[in-house]
Amino acid sequence: MTAAREPLRRLKGDTADLHQQAELHVRILDADATLTDYRHYLAAMLGYHAPLEDLLQAHAGLGAAGFDAPRRRRAPMLATDLLALGDDPRGVPQCTSLPPVTSLARALGVAYVLEGSTLGGRYILAKLPPPLERLRGHATAFLVGYGPETGSHWRAFAAIVARELTTRAAEDEAVAGARETFVRLIDWLAPRTRAAGGSLREAS
Ligand code: HEM
Known part of the structure; x- marks a missing residue:
């Protein structure tokens, strides 16, 4: 088996099509985005992040590889943002169709998507349209993410990926996990997140 030279680069390249698709379902950068769109976005992201972060935290191999899942959790940031807007995060529906977090390589592929999105968060924060600009510093903890530590967290994650994904088979498995x-x-x-209006629970 050949050694994987740049697994992180491959994860990026092999999921670029899906990143583009995901962007289409985040309406908060639309010029006409509303506060309701933003609340739906936060609730939907919380419903996905919270149970998936639980799975990552429960994965012993990931912890042993140096991935500090409790410290990297961002579901609490989403809950804080919802509370700041007067919504109760406890009522948010949770996704039950999650990607499997089985082998370490799979788990790293899953973690890649959540961790990588911290890089995009800063970009989104800077580009919020006028109707949402006033939320900055008030209900944007999730988009701020790790803040000034974003770069160091990402480099630490990249080091784990480079250390653990050392075969082509492991890389393939991680890419499959990330794509899923x-x-x-x-x-x-x-x-x-597509339609504006309605309640947070309408699509549960
Ligand atoms: C409107 C929505 C989005 C925009 C505009 C956006 C934008 C970006 C940008 C600009 C970067 C590169 C940042 C950098 O290299 O410094 C990035 C990276 C990334 N984003 Fe997004 N993003 C969006 C949504 C998402 C979503 C919903 C996810 C999945 C949870 C996601 C996952 C990622 C990942 C994994 C990377 C890292 C790519 C790499 O390997 O370098 N993004 N995004």
Whole structure:
């Protein structure tokens, strides 16, 4: 088996099509995005992140590889943002069709999607349309993510990936995990974030 030279680069390249699709289901950068769109986005992301972060935290191999799942959790940031907007995060529906978090390589593929999205969060935060700009610093903890530590967290994750995905088979497995994470997120977001208006529970 050949050694995997740049597994992170491959994860990016082999999921680029799905990243593009996922972007289509995040309406908060639309010029006419509303506060309701933003609340739906937060609720939908919480319903996906919370149970998936539970799975990552429960994966012993991931912890042993140096992935500090409890410290990397971002579901609490989503809950904080919803509370800041007057919504109760406890009522948010949770996704039950999650990507499997089985082998370490799979788990790393899943974690890649959640961790990588911290890089995009900063971009989204900077580009919020006028109707949502006033939320900055008030209900944007999730988009801020790790803040000034974003770069160091990402490099630490990249080091784990480079250390653990050392065969082509492991890389393939991680790519499959990452792709499934995107696909299931897209399926989860599609009915929840497209239409403005209605309640957070309408698509549960
Ligand atoms: C409107 C929606 C989105 C926009 C505009 C966006 C934008 C971006 C940008 C600009 C980057 C590159 C940042 C950098 O390299 O510094 C990025 C990276 C990334 N985003 Fe998104 N993103 C969006 C939604 C999402 C979603 C919903 C997910 C999945 C949870 C996601 C997952 C990722 C991942 C995994 C990377 C890392 C790519 C790499 O390997 O470098 N993104 N995004």
